[in-house]
Amino acid sequence: MQQYGFGRLMRGVVGSSLVWGGLLAAAAVAVLVFLLSQVQAVNWREHYEMRDAIRELQELDMQLNVRLLMARQDLPQEEHAIAGVQARIRETEDRVFGDIKASGTSPADPARLGHGDEAALVLEYYGAKSKKQELIEQFLSLNTTLKDTVDQAVFELNRLSGHSAAMETQANALRLLLFLYLHDGSEDSAKKLQDRLDGLLQDSAARADSDTFKLVEALGTNILYILQQLPNRDAALLGIVNAPTSTLSDILNAYTQRYSDIFRRAETYRLALIAYAAMLLLVLLVLALRLRHSYATLEHQVGERTQQLAKAYDELKQSQLQMMQTEKMASLGQMVAGVAHEINTPLGFSRSNVEIVRERLGEMGQVFDRFVEVTADTLAATDPETAHHARQLQEEHCREEMEELLLATGEGLNQISELVKSLRDFSRLDRSKNDRVDLNKGIDDVLRIANNTLRKRNAQVHRDYAELPLVECAPSQINQVLLNLIVNAAQALPEQGGNIAIGTRVNGRFIEITVEDDGHGIPADLLPRIFDPFVTTKEIGKGTGLGLSIAYQIVQDHGGALTVESTPGTGTCFTLSLPVT
Incomplete structure (x- = not known):
């Protein structure tokens, strides 16, 4: 009876041990499966695609700003390029932000953008983009209207040049001031253009030629419109360029930070899986010693990996910043090359025209002096007022003064040429x-x-x-x-x-x-x-x-x-x- 009772007791103990052993084994396998699933949960491919898409949006936004700056220089092909960049921006936005924009909620996949503060940042980005789009439409509309008005003004100046030699001189001077104002948009250029226009209006009003006056009056209307609207267009362009673009950086930082947390969690599970597998293999031999050793090893590895990741992140961040700066310099070089090319053509014929006018003025001055000298007595008898005016021009040395002004103008154009050459040498892409x-x-x-x-x-x-x-x-x-x-x-x-x-x-x-x-x-x-x-x-x-x-x-x-x-x-x-x- 006692042996029978002892046997039942041993069988019960063994059975209970097997049950507990089975439960422990099942728990160990469950833990192992859980750790393995957590390690494999990170979708690296989709994460990198999402990160690169956000960076592509940043690059496209910079390209759009550069295209708009080039459109100010009256480059017709840029409007088509701007539309192409905007289409690429919309396509990339739909690919990156489509789920958030459609539902306003976070997606189930943690690799997708839209968790935590990311959804709010995306909505904030769309708000900023809407304001920027309004400025772009305003700029393009004003730019098109101004181009048409400038073309009309140039057409009227060409017509005015055919009325008389005096009108041709004034029209050429007004044309030069108009192009100067279109280039720099400064208040000084605007004042010179306004003064020259007022002088032309007064001169045409004093003439008994109604056709000339009407043509000058129409020209004045177009130039006044240019004077009024060019600052508005440049203000819209400045608002576009200065529009805040930090939202995309905030979105990228938030997404990268969140995914870094996922990575760190997955890395922690991976290290835990290694330690757990080692523990299962060696637990029967030296459980206490291996646990202690594994803990020390794990702590050292985590610290070392954390330092490596921190160093790699700093190096990557600095490389990205340097790459963005290089891209900005390349964009600047393209813009400067385009501007320099546009300036060199009018600068060349302006320098040539000034030199020709200066030479012709000297010849005309000699003929004028000789004419006055030969016909002084006859002219004084027949037209004393004209004779007095001719002598006054000689006494005031008007010809010498005009030659000095033309010489100073030529020197100024040479300085502009040197500056353009320096700009091209500074930022040549080749x-x-x-x-x-x-x-x-x-x-x-x-x-x-x-x-x-x-x-x-x-x-x-x-x-x-x-x-x-x-x-x-x-x-x-x-x-x-x-x-x-x-x-x-x-x-x-x-x-x-x-x-x-x-x-x-x-x-x-x-x-x-x-x-x-x-x-x-x-x-x-x-x-x-x-x-x-x-x-x-x-x-x-x-x-x-x-x-x-x-x-x-x-x-x-x-x-x-x-x-x-x-x-x-x-x-x-x-x-x-x-x-x-």
């Missing part, structure tokens, strides 16, 4: 590859580009150039570095102005360029980190902190070095070193 260049000439080109900033800051530039050999580099990238250093030096000067010293010298197998200012200097706590991204000495909203970081990277890519010395309150000196070969 010079993005390495070339052998004269760095002294490159500095002069950059100074011409930065002349407006230097003048506003009352900066006195002192140059000390040495004879330099040609250096093999990417000219547009080095120009970007020099422009950043010179503009930073000008902005560091006090309000009353200051001095900027630029020097070049050969130091062994390196060429050194120094840019030194006597501004406020760099604080000591920022100096060691001045080349890090997002570090700036400027006020909030006036600097991104990326200029020196990108410049430092460009110089390193060229095998050179960029160093800085600064004393707060005294000034700063940047030294750029590039290898000669």
